[in-house]
Amino acid sequence: MNQNTTPIPPQPSKLYLRLSDSRICFARYEKRQQEPVFDFSLYHIQPQVSLHQNLRDAIGTEALLQAPIEETVVLVSTPITLMPLADFQEEDCNTIYNYCFPQQPGRIFYDIIPAANAVLMFSLNELICQDLEQCFTNVKYISAQTPMLRRFSTKGIHHQVQKRLFVYRHEKSIDVAIFEGSRLIMANSYTAINDDDVAYYVLNLVQQQSMDNGNSNIYVAGNPVLRENASNKLREFISNVYIIHPSADFNRHPVAMHEHMPYDMMALLLD
Template sequence: MQNEAYNILNNRLTIRISQSFMSFAVINQASTVGIEYEPYAVKNGISIAANLREAFNESALLGMGFIKVQVMIDTPVLLVPIEEFDESQKELLYSHAFTRLGNDIIIHTILPNENAVALFPLNKDLNMVINDHFNDIRIIPMMQSVWSYMHHRSFSGNRKKLYAYFHDHKVEVFCFKQNRFKFYNHYKIVTPYDASYFILYVWKQLGMDAQNDELHIFGSINEKEVLIEDLKKYLRGVYVINPEAEFNRAPITKIKGLPIDISILFLKGR
């Protein structure tokens, strides 16, 4: 890799971190796809912080000396209406909603278009590793770019839309009503029937119309045909969002294995 192609001082490296997967990406003007993308296999038996520490010795991108970073964290998110948010109470509020392991801090990020604040935990050791290597740091929930893009997308047409994003062995289900979240939750899944059950349960809970409303599914979907077949037994409008078609065949969509959340972040921003 040639450092000149990356603008080390000004470009912001993106690190995506989940429990089972890590990846690094940065704008690369010399690349035909516009970015450099590097997946990293997380080692079992050691913490995510230890994995990231080791990655600095093994990753070509991490070893280039970027000083700016944007970290996408895949941890459970609590959404709070923006008018009810009190920063001094965020630790207490999150602790009431989720079980905490005791070695984390609660980060918050404002979602102005959705009139919400996202609260999510960051492991203290992981935070230390990040601060040891970067000077300019942004930390966001992994779903932020997805929410923002799909919220904008939800205004097209008159039908209600439910979205289901598949990644990292789970599905994130959400929808909007005007400029607010109407529903958001995530579910761990093993089989496509698990996903179908949770999606249909949410659909029923929201009182959506099986004939007229729309379900949009996207992401890394195992046994996609089985899932679609099962969903179409109950819902008329089931649509699969294909990144290449969605983003007008943008070169970035040709990168094999690139999560859609990273595609959206680089193409549409946060």
């Protein structure tokens, strides 16, 4: 007896990879006519061995990595510096970044954020770049803050023209951005071990930017537990604090429904 079976769609040939101190996130995603093809895998780094060996072990064990890979996009979470798009000269990248971060040697990259009229510069350790390029095909790099800034530049803009502050809570740190309309005022990262640290940096920025504690909107994204705790702490001082729920933010897209997918990676895939 013949059985009708639905063929399994081939895996997308582009691999997305996000590095952090404790884990590597892998994803494949492709928007197709009927429904998107999406797969996600979380690999916990073994700290006793090198990154190169961790990548090799992941390639040998992760099912998601077994299909052919034609391009690899690496999401990089390292310090950034910004400059206006109108003033940007590619040949000045290394000089500017090294001046801002003399203790952050490595290969320097830049992303353009047209909606914010800004260029974002970042770097990644040269040995890490070499490890990635030895293990994967056609590697490209993008800052983890780039897809978020692209998304945040228009979020909440229809509600008000005053400044809006965004907090991304993750991995013992926060990424913070302030927009006025679509204009990017500032973006930075801070070490935040606990929620008191989050409140300290956010309240200082609110004061520096002359934002109104009673009327300014603060948006908090990130790991569900971390964003909830940070939001509760901020509400002790600021009235309008809103949690960004990925399922609502991305209209219940399958990518946004995955509980372990970092928000910056969602924003990259669904941009």
